Amino acid sequence: MKGRILEAARRIFGEYGFHGTTTRMIAQEVGIDISTLYYHWGEKRDLYEAVVLDIYEDLRRKLIDVERLVHGKPLTHRMDLAIDEMTDYLFENPEISNLILFRYFAKTRHASPLDFRVPEFMGNIAHSMGLVADKKQMPPDARMKMLAVMNAIHNFVSGQHFFLAMLDMDREEYLARVKETLKFVLIPAFTRDHAAGPVASGQKED
Amino acid sequence: MKGRILEAARRIFGEYGFHGTTTRMIAQEVGIDISTLYYHWGEKRDLYEAVVLDIYEDLRRKLIDVERLVHGKPLTHRMDLAIDEMTDYLFENPEISNLILFRYFAKTRHASPLDFRVPEFMGNIAHSMGLVADKKQMPPDARMKMLAVMNAIHNFVSGQHFFLAMLDMDREEYLARVKETLKFVLIPAFTRDHAAGPVASGQKED
DNA sequence: TGATTTCTCCAGCGTTTGATGGAAACGATA
DNA sequence: TATCGTTTCCATCAAACGCTGGAGAAATCA
Known part of the structure; x- marks a missing residue:
């Protein structure tokens, strides 16, 4: 019952x-x-917090799965696959994207005791994308890039009803176009330096 | 008073x-x-709708301004400038980003009578970015790309409180890193085809 | 000035909301 | 069967909610 x-x-x-x-x-x-x-x-707030923890745990597990799946493949292919996987997954569980964006953007009237934690599993993804050399230590610019990537996906999932009506498509076409658009926008940024030379951690920061 | x-x-x-x-x-x-x-x-809903129309009008005006500002410059420089301008503007008026994202993602308990309209001024931006030849007619893939770009900015503005705490920066550093990250992620996608050859439907300066 | 319109507030309405106490139903064990 | 802990629901509460009538203040114009 508690689970239901x-x-x-x-x-x-x-x-x-x-x-x-x-x-x-x-x-x-x-x-x-x-x-x-x-x-x-x-009370209501406790249930809400349990929900948030629950969806974060699901997302964490999925990201680990995806990381395992794409491990070892060349970067472009890796991103291609990861985008497909994550998009499919979040479209099947849109409440994950919804709740994450809600927590980012919406103030609640009463202060939230859930502290702001950087999901530590993001380090793995960042490493997998060639953004950082050390999984444990993520420099701010790598975190920003990770946020940009994750949010880009969440946006299209969370906004699907609005955008579907806006663009006048059916769900299937929308899903395909989301993947296409995400790849168009995201992949060049993370692969261009790679073509020229390894990026790793050195790319003149600050 | 009504205005206040x-x-x-x-x-x-x-x-x-x-x-x-x-x-x-x-x-x-x-x-x-x-x-x-x-x-x-x-009633409350009428006020809310007035607010939504108001912020859309502000955003529309700003986008027209920016389009005028970057007109004629080379594409990379154009995007660079536009990102700076829009980021600064939305950071000064964060409720614009907030409300737009709210409308995308959050269901209200009562159906909203405000219809789903593709902001027509997006056509200008898309043209300016070399995505479409005809400002009036925007193919779906161009619309998707526009959404990806606009949402990327809105995310960082709307989520600033959350991300600031998450990343442990001050506001100034955050603003700078947002611009940097947006440029890193967005510009390569829209300029790579340009360097190699003509874009999809034929690029035209007027 | 007085008459008329526009604005603002006080007090309160009916309803919904988050939350609780207590009694009944359930299920396991002996 | 009787016992005891667990689970579910009915009835209800106080507070907060959206919203309104009506009286008075302020502004407008004759």
């Missing part, structure tokens, strides 16, 4: 955000009384 | 979203009674 509530809460919080979601909406989605929800999860 | 309310509403809606904002918060920000707010703007 969490699952429903992911979807609803993902669609409507924290303030847009009511505990009654979640209870109704599960088909239970709201006091059952409170029995299992305590 | 709109201005405050922009800020508050931008920070907290539609459901996260209460009419009392806006009234308090202006320093008036909430019924004064209702006298001037009617």
